[in-house]
Amino acid sequence: MIALGIEGSANKIGVGIVRDDGEILSNPRHTFITPPGQGFLPRETALHHQEWAVRLVQQALEEAGITPSQISCIAFTKGPGMGGPLVSCAVVARMLSQLWQVPIVGVNHCVGHIEMGRVVTGAQDPVVLYVSGGNTQVIAYADQRYRIFGETIDIAVGNCLDRFARLLGLPNDPAPGYNIEQLAKQGSKLIELPYVVKGMDVSFSGLLSHIEGTAKGLMAKGEATAADLCFSLQETIFAMLVEITERAMAHVGSSDVMIVGGVGCNLRLQEMMQIMVSERGARLYATDDRYCIDNGAMIAWPGLLALGQGQAMDLADTTCTQRFRTDEVLVTWRQ
Structure with missing residues (x-):
């Protein structure tokens, strides 16, 4: 068929x-x-x-x-x-x-x-981190449903990245999140940002408001570059996502993690998740932008x-x- x-x-x-x-x-x-x-x-x-x-x-x-x-x-x-x-x-x-x-x-x-991630990677029963422009969820399968163990309580991670890219005037081609990822590779200074994990849930709206309110001032004073801000934003929000994913793994007893959704293409997110799963003796399944x-x-x-x-x-x-x-x-x- x-x-x-x-x-x-x-x-x-x-x-x-x-x-x-x-x-x-x-x-x-x-x-x-x-x-x-x-x-x-x-x-x-x-x-x-x-x-x-x-x-x-x-x-x-x-x-x-x-x-x-x-x-x-x-x-x-x-x-x-x-x-x-x-x-x-x-x-x-x-x-x-x-x-x-x-x-x-x-x-x-x-x-x-x-299901696309499972058929492409061969993952059988992973904890799933689903990160995109409109959704942010940590998911695991049980009793014929994909159960949501944690999620964003306001905006999605991709929406947070996209809106910050618009503030910096980054192009939307091929995607604002991709352009943030490339600029972040040039950053080296970690700016402290709000780290908002509430149990198994995360929040990005306050973090976004904070960095939007301070970004232009920091760049005008020479205290940070646009690359530093992109680097800091990625490091902070990805650390939040890795934390709740690890907690879900411990809860369901899983040794596999799969990242799906548009933000899942981000190589820094995959790298940070790989560090966590390696420390747990687990496996990471991820795909490229085709899927x-x-x-x-x-x-x-x-x-x-x-x-x-x-x-x-x-x-x-x-x-x-x-x-x-x-x-x-x-x-x-x-x-």
Whole structure:
């Protein structure tokens, strides 16, 4: 069986084609990039996705070397995400489902990241650190659900990095978080910032407000460079994430950690996590930007898994929800 998945919950739209043995046949995507200092708004992002959806479907079929008659199901991102972009991609998925007369499956974006990570890395039952522009969660599987052991209580880690990048005027191409990572490599002075861990949860809004309020003053006085500030921001927030991940590992007795989501591409975060897991005699599973960053294959694969459990949807149920929590999904394909 072969599934075509459409992902468009934020500023990236991707179309992936995956076979039921986990082989990724194609996975093109396109990113909506705004000028430096600006974020992306739902309406403009939705228009971008509408412009690119059909051509990405055509590109995915060509790269996979298959025809629509070989597609067994259509999978789309049901949520969480931005309303306009989600609906734009869901409309395309409904159209293809009816046009090609194949079942349609709605996929939780967060579960998509987890299952993509598992099939690519081979991780069996890891504690998952899910870090992206819209989500920050520490997750472990139990009793047919991905349970959230800790999460952000305000903004996501990726949102924190993106907003600081806008303050510094860093470009959004290829991604503001990536440009912070590159600039941080030139920093050497660690500026003390608020370290906010509340049990198993983390908070980034106060930390962001603090560094936004002091950044220009520190740079004007010559007490810190933009690189120093990026370095300090990364070191602080990544230390917070490593701490709650280690606590979850101890709680569930796991010896494996997997990092997923767009921020999971950050090599410094992977390095800090590797130090922690090595000290515990554990293993770290991480991927590169092909699979960490939002893509269509991460929707196609869990769509196939759900279809195998009889979870195809009626068209009337193929709605989107901006707030679709990871632990709401019944994960019937795992034992």
